[in-house]
Amino acid sequence: MEVSKKCNKPELSAGTLPRPDRTGCPPVEEVTMAASTQSVHGALREHLNECRHCFEEYRDAQKKLEYDQFFRRSSWGLYFVLFAIACHLIIKSCHAHG
Numbered sequence: 001m002e003v004s005k006k007c008n009k010p011e012l013s014a015g016t017l018p019r020p021d022r023t024g025c026p027p028v029e030e031v032t033m034a035a036s037t038q039s040v041h042g043a044l045r046e047h048l049n050e051c052r053h054c055f056e057e058y059r060d061a062q063k064k065l066e067y068d069q070f071f072r073r074s075s076w077g078l079y080f081v082l083f084a085i086a087c088h089l090i091i092k093s094c095h096a097h098g
């Protein structure tokens with residue numbers, strides 16, 4: 001039975017420093033804003049590279065934005081299809097009644 005397990009550090013691509021108390025973190029709004037404008041600059045960029053919490057917030061915000069955009073686009077497509085079907089049915093019923 002394997003008892004002695006060497007320290008298994010998880011491989012982190014970003015934010016290798018755990019900051020449970022999140023001291024020195026920018027406000028969440030700033031991170032979310034950066035994700036929406038897709039421009040991370042200067043200090044915030046550096047912070048995202050070293051703070052896993054903020055990096056995850058940034059990534060989550062980006063994912064959410066992408067999802068929102070996709071959903072909005074597909075719902076417009078759905079409205080268009082429904083509109084087309086409605087028009088088709090109206091025209092068809094007009095023709096049917098002569």
Ligand SMILES: [Zn+2]
Pocket residue numbers: 019022024025026047051052053054055
């Ligand atoms: Zn942070």
